[in-house]
Amino acid sequence: MQLTKKNITLWFIILLWAIMVPVLAYVASTDLKVGVGLSVMIIGAAICLVCVANYKLGYYIYISITMTLPLLERMSGSEQSVGVVMDALLLSVLFGCIFKRGDETIKKVKFFKDPLLICLFLYLIILVMEFFNPETHSFLGWYVFMRVSLRCYIFLYVGLNVFNNLKDVRTFMKYWLILGTAAAFYCCIQQWHGLLPYEQAFINKYRDKFGTTMIISGIRLFSFMSDAAVFGIIMACNIIMMLILLTAKRTVITIPTKIVIIVSIMLHVLALGYSGTRTGYVMVPLGLMVFFMANLQKRNTILVAMAFAFFSLVILYGPFHSNPTIVRVRTAFIGKQDESVNVRDRNRHRIQPYLQSHPFGGGVNTTGGNGAKYNPGHQLADFQTDNGFLRAVLETGWIGMLLVAGHFFFLIQIAVSNFFRVKWELDKLLMIGIAAASFAAAISQYAQDTSTLVETSIMLYAFMAIVIKIKYLERA
Structure with missing residues (x-):
């Protein structure tokens, strides 16, 4: 057999593994x-x-x-x-x-003319300028925030090279919903069979994990994600997109596929309830409003709206008074205001003088637990914002907060424009689904710091890459 460069490389890899396996076994034994x-x-x-x-x-x-x-x-x-x-x-x-030099289609993207990308660039400039903020006490806190932000920007750039046509978008959405279904199923297992021993040991070991997991009505479940809040937000966004997909014609999405989607929705709904994320409960109806307003002329849309309204009324007013999950869902819509909500309102009023006297904010990573960790002694340290917009205005000033809001506005606006631009019904549903889920995420930003959480930032920046790329591909 003639030795070629490819064969030599293959034999070298095999030889390397043959040597490493016994070496690793010996090291592990010692x-x-x-x-x-x-x-x-x-x-x-x-x-x-x-x-x-x-x-x-x-x-x-x-x-x-x-x-x-x-x-x-x-x-x-x-x-x-x-x-x-x-x-x-x-x-x-x-x-x-x-x-690999990316994909040729990325040349169609107008990086310095697109409003969403301009908004992102300006926000990055604001973050760089925050290094010189006299209120900031820690370089490490600024570095950590910049590192996380740059990670999102790199992820966006790679996404612009990955989504080169509508087929790539359909592949990603299928993958994302399958991943969400796996997370929902794992959460249901946690509820039905209890947390696994290593999960119980972990939340007991760390006080902050215990505090966000244990509530009066039981345990807030988190599946394999970082915490219950981010898990609930993703479940809510997925529910919105899948309910929208159910309105497709049978020629677009077959009946067996719709049955699979319905089963996935049921798992997502259960998981959302088990997560105890009241923000997620509010996100679903508000997100679907975007879709309903864009498709009120369609019969399937009206049928889905009626079914969703009936299901919601059963949950809110049905004879279920002992189930803690349903009780927590109801508190998000009806009944007396929760004391935790009152505390958040008082905190917002208390911090208003600081907002008025610091137009450029107090510096990144100066609020909440990160503030106590990286900027101990700062006036904002340990102040729990419980609000992504409030955190943005406290740390980066009014301009930073407006740019964060601009991220959501232009993401939704471009997605809606793509909805009217693309031709095939499935692609239209995916675009309006992204718009509805992004609107729901923008709403959640009022009660959670959605845009900076790891898992939700992956979802949002993937959506940004999709809508930006499709905008220029469909325009050509």
């Missing part, structure tokens, strides 16, 4: 932690090489691993430097994209 660490490093290096070789596959690998990292962290029994893993994976995807 020191388990070192052996596990080496194994993780080797597997991680292999995954990074795959991401470099195929950046489109790497894009999905990055999302999958990032979404499940909290589960691996709980299995380890201690908090890990998951940010390092995310950075390594994303940089590998970016290098692969650069080496």
Whole structure:
């Protein structure tokens, strides 16, 4: 057999693995932690090489691993430097994209004329300027926030190279909803069979995890994501998109596929209830309003609206008074205002003098727990905003807050424009689904810091990449 360069490389890889397997086995027998660490490093290096070789596959690998990292962290029994893993994976995807020179269609994107991208660029400039904010006490706090923000920008750029046609968009949405269904199913298992031992040990070990998980009505479940709040927000957005897909004609989405979607919706609804995220309960009807207003002339839309209204009335006013999940859903819409809501309102009024006297904010990572960690002694440290817009205005001033609001506005506006621009019904439903889910996420920003949470930022920046790319592809 003639030895070629390809054969030599293959034999070298086989020989390398043949040597490494017994070496790892020996090291693990002498020191388990070192052996596990080496194994993780080797597997991680292999995954990074795959991401470099195929950046489109790497894009999905990055999302999958990032979404499940909290589960691996709980299995380890201690908090890990998951940010390092995310950075390594994303940089590998970016290098692969650069080496492959991306996709030709990205040249159609007008980076310095698109309103959403301009909004993102201006916000990045604001973040850089916050380094010179005299109110900031810590360079590390600014660096951490910039690192997370740059991660989102890189993810957006890679996404603009991944979504090169509407088929790529359909592939991503199918993948995203399957991933959400897996998360919903895992949450249902947690509810029906209880948390696994390592999950119980993890939340008991860390006081902040325990405080956000245990409530009066029971346990707020989180599936394999970082916490119940971000999990509930994603469940709500997925429910909105799948309900919209159900209005498609049978020639577009077949009956068996719709049955699968209905089963997925049921799992998502249960998971949303088990998460105890009242923000998510409000997101669903408000998000669907966008879709209903754009499609009131269609019979299927009216039928879905009637079915959703009936189901909502049963939940709110049905004879279910002992189920803690249903009781928590009802408190989001009817009944007396929760004391936690009153506390948030009082906090907002109390902080108004600071807003008026600091037009450029107090600096990034100066509020809440991050403020206490990176800027101890700061006036905003330990102040719980419980509001993404409030955090933005406190940390980056009114301009920063308006730019954050602009992210959502232009994302929704472009998605709605794409809805009227694309031709096929399924693509129209996906575009209006993104618009409705993004509007719901904008609403959730009032009660959660949605745009900076890891999992929800992945969803939002993937949506941004989709709507921006389709805008220019369909215009051509």
